[in-house]
Amino acid sequence: MxxxxxxxxxxxxxxxxxxxxxxxxxxxxxxxxxxxxxxxxxxxxxxxxxxxxxxxxxxxxxxxxxxxxxxxxxxxxxESDEGELSILQSEITKMTLRIREQNDALKKEKEHLSDSLADIAHQLRTPLTSVNLILSLLENNPDENKRKALIRETKELFVQMDWLLTSLLKLSRLDAGIVVFKSEQIDANTLISAALHPFLIPMELHDIALQTDVPKGILIQGDSGWLSEAIQNILKNCIESAGDNGKIEIVCEDNSLFTEIAIHDSGAGFEKEDLLCLFDRFYRGKNAGVAGYGIGLALCKTIITRQGGTITAKNHPQGGAIFAIRFPK
CATH class of the missing domain: 1.20.58 (Methane Monooxygenase Hydroxylase; Chain G, domain 1)
Structure with a gap:
């Protein structure tokens, strides 16, 4: 004293x-x-x-x-009796608890960042290893046709890495909260057509049949650019799953509660243990293709949920997988 x-x-x-x-x-x-x-x-x-x-x-x-x-x-x-000291104690307790919560959140974010960096390094290591191997083969292979085939394969690997890095950049921007979504009335037909456009030629080359049922006049509230990106990631997954001579069906329904876009493919569907983890970042199911990175569906869910929608995936009763996107009224 x-x-x-x-x-x-x-x-x-x-x-x-x-x-x-x-x-x-x-x-x-x-x-x-x-x-x-x-x-x-x-x-x-x-x-x-x-x-x-x-x-x-x-x-x-x-x-x-x-x-x-x-x-x-x-x-x-x-605890103290009622008075200024008791009020001070209460406020300090609240402050310290709030600081501890923030510290715990920062620790979790650091752990998540560390895990994400490790996953990214692992995801990039695979195509880079393949590119390195192909370059070695190119150096020692005199056959011109084989060299051209190896060069095409190298280009495909670089395209995959470019897609991976672009998707990771978009995810990081969404996680950081720096993306501002537009809120506009979007015609469902226009949205689905824009999402389908990049895949029309690949689907034709692989003889994948496309069937759409989208009534006119259905409107969705959101950002057309980002929603098109989300639907494209689902379509990419469905096309890979359907394979040659497969089929993809897109159905849009509207009621007083929500608007739903359902995308159904004729692929092998999902394993039961995969259903709970499909939208987890870097998760690859048992039936995932060699080129899969576990990024597309995670990005898709983030885009849709940030705009107030929901997305689910399950096995269709008639076979294949079905993705359902819902936007509440």
Missing amino acids: LRNREFRKFSIFFSLIAAATVMLGFAINTLAGILSIASVTAFGTTFFTFTKARYKSIAQISDQIDLVLHHADRLYIC
Whole structure:
């Protein structure tokens, strides 16, 4: 307590007043002097005891805050009676708990970032290893036809890596919250046509039949560019699953509660253990293609959910997989 300058000043001031009071009491008569001494002693003792207890509580709070600053696992500040000190204790407890929550969130983000970087490195290592092997074969292969085939394969690998890096960049922008989605009325026919456009030639080359049932006049609220990106990722997955001579069906339905876009392919469908993890980042199911990275569906879900929609995937009763995107009214 004596380290507090205000307390030292008060002690000196109180001592002067107490001395003056006692002297004045004895100047009146002996009984008045004795009564002054008793009063000053009682008041001084009560004040010192109360102040000491108050400083002890403040010291406990200070010790607890120091533990928090040194990464203590627990925080406990004993409860006080109602008053300013109790309010202070309550506010400090709230503050420290909030700081701990933020620290825990930062730790989780760091762990997630570390895991993501490890996954990215692993995903890139596979095509890079293949490119390195192909370059070695090109160097030692005199056959012109085989060299051309190896060059085409190298180009395909670079295209895959470009798609992977682009998708990861989009995911990172979405995670960082720097993407601002537009809110506009989108015609469902226009949206699906825009999403299908890049795949029309590949589907024709692989003899994949396309059937669409999208009534006119159906409108969806959202960002057309990003929603087209999401649907393209689903179509890419369905085309790979359907394979040569496969079939893809797109059906759009509208009711008073929601608008649904369902995309059904004639592929092998999903394994039961894959259904719960399909939209997890970097997850690759048992039936995933060699070129799969586990990015497309994760990106798709992030885009749709950030705009208030939902996406589910399951096995169709008639075979193959079906993705359902719903936008509530």
